[in-house]
Amino acid sequence: MNAQVEISEDTLLLKGDLLFSTVLSVRAALEQAVDQAQKRCIVDFAGVGRVDSSAVSLWLCLERKTRSRQLTLSAINIPDELSSIVRLVGLEHTGLNP
Structure with a gap:
């Protein structure tokens, strides 16, 4: 399933699978x-x-982009699978922990 973004004020709702084959379509x-x-x-x-x-790479891109614009970035409803990857690679400080 292709990844999609729905925007509602300051919330960006991600839908679909965030995989190597789909993540570029949602990054822009x-x-x-x-x-x-x-x-x-x-x-x-x-x-x-x-x-x-x-998906972690996508998050890091967003983190750099928001930091350069002096915006606050936060995540909600983080999938367990994503949290596991974040812990595995030692990037808990990025805000992708429930």
């Missing part, structure tokens, strides 16, 4: 949403199915 939409954000971006993973390490 997320970066555009960050460009339009005023103070913060909340990434909601509630609609996400499967994930792999490319």
